[in-house]
Amino acid sequence: MEQRIKGSTGLLALIGSPVGHSGSPAMYNFSFRYHNLDYAYMAFDIKEDQVPQALDAIRLFKMRGFNVTMPCKNAVAKYVDELSPAARIIGACNTVVNEDGKLIGHMTDGSGFVRNLREHGVEVKDQRIVVLGAGGAATAIQVECALEGAKSISIFNGNDPFLERAKGTAEKLKQEVPECEVKVTCFDDQDALKADIANADILINATSVGMKPNEDGTLITDTSVFRPDLVVADTVYNPLETRMMREAKEAGCEKVIGGEGMLLWQGAVAYKLYTGLDMPTDEYQAYKKEQGL
Ligand code: NAD
Numbered sequence: 001m002e003q004r005i006k007g008s009t010g011l012l013a014l015i016g017s018p019v020g021h022s023g024s025p026a027m028y029n030f031s032f033r034y035h036n037l038d039y040a041y042m043a044f045d046i047k048e049d050q051v052p053q054a055l056d057a058i059r060l061f062k063m064r065g066f067n068v069t070m071p072c073k074n075a076v077a078k079y080v081d082e083l084s085p086a087a088r089i090i091g092a093c094n095t096v097v098n099e100d101g102k103l104i105g106h107m108t109d110g111s112g113f114v115r116n117l118r119e120h121g122v123e124v125k126d127q128r129i130v131v132l133g134a135g136g137a138a139t140a141i142q143v144e145c146a147l148e149g150a151k152s153i154s155i156f157n158g159n160d161p162f163l164e165r166a167k168g169t170a171e172k173l174k175q176e177v178p179e180c181e182v183k184v185t186c187f188d189d190q191d192a193l194k195a196d197i198a199n200a201d202i203l204i205n206a207t208s209v210g211m212k213p214n215e216d217g218t219l220i221t222d223t224s225v226f227r228p229d230l231v232v233a234d235t236v237y238n239p240l241e242t243r244m245m246r247e248a249k250e251a252g253c254e255k256v257i258g259g260e261g262m263l264l265w266q267g268a269v270a271y272k273l274y275t276g277l278d279m280p281t282d283e284y285q286a287y288k289k290e291q292g293l
Pocket of ligand 1: 109132133134135136137138157158160162206207208209211219235236237259260262263264266
């Protein structure tokens with residue numbers, strides 16, 4: 001590393017809190033080294049109220065860009081100079097690129113998810129999609145799928161504060177992407193869930209249900225909704241295969257896609273925005289395996 005850092009080295013970073021556990025520095029620094037790019041990537045613990053100061057520093061240090069994690073995603077969107085269409089609709093960003101002093105905010109969670117589906121041979125254009133959840137990941141996916149031409153998006157959420165957020169997303173999409181039909185239903189209406197899945201091409205779990213340490217959780221308790229041509233995707237990546245995914249496979253679903261690829265691709269989409277290059281994802285996966293990471 002010390003041989004790579006020079007007087008000319010440009011800086012990128014992750015900001016948010018906590019960031020100590022993040023895999024981003026290892027992934028980006030591996031990729032910069034692989035492409036022989038004169039950049040280095042660090043992680044800085046930044047609280048929400050420190051975002052304006054952090055952005056001043058980023059401008060001052062002429063950093064190439066930065067990733068944003070909780071709890072700073074909404075605050076950063078307020079202080080950057082420009083937002084991508086998805087980031088503007090969502091009101092949050094997780095990737096910011098410094099284009100000659102202008103900070104441009106993007107949201108790559110949704111585009112990473114869509115890219116992961118594409119890698120598995122699934123396009124969202126003209127598809128009918130059921131999304132379980134209305135939190136950060138779910139909203140990013142709903143907005144990106146609408147922007148990418150999904151025919152309809154049916155959002156299901158429990159009776160918690162996220163249900164209101166889902167209604168807000170549906171309103172915004174009605175204005176911004178009127179050709180995509182969006183509706184919101186409470187999970188309590190299990191008949192509606194069953195009917196919408198029967199009409200859907202893709203079912204996505206974008207809630208934290210099924211995530212460690214509650215691996216036994218699933219929102220699809222009636223597994224008769226699974227059919228071979230229904231694409232089933234999860235955002236959860238720990239465990240790599242959730243109960244919902246396992247049961248979908250057992251029921252004969254031919255395309256069952258986990259959340260690990262979304263994680264990888266949202267980073268790769270950001271990398272492309274920073275460098276214009278394709279992240280060496282296969283090489284990084286091989287390196288991780290080799291190092292036991
Ligand atoms: P969030 O807190 O913003 O949203 C949580 C969502 O889960 C809400 O819709 C909430 O209603 C729902 N939920 C939580 N507990 C529930 C329960 N018991 N029953 C029904 N619904 C419940 O969280 P988030 O950041 O959107 O993360 C959601 C999931 O997406 C997590 O599992 C996270 O690991 C995953 N995620 C994956 C990636 C990736 O790259 N693969 C990226 C971001 C998030």
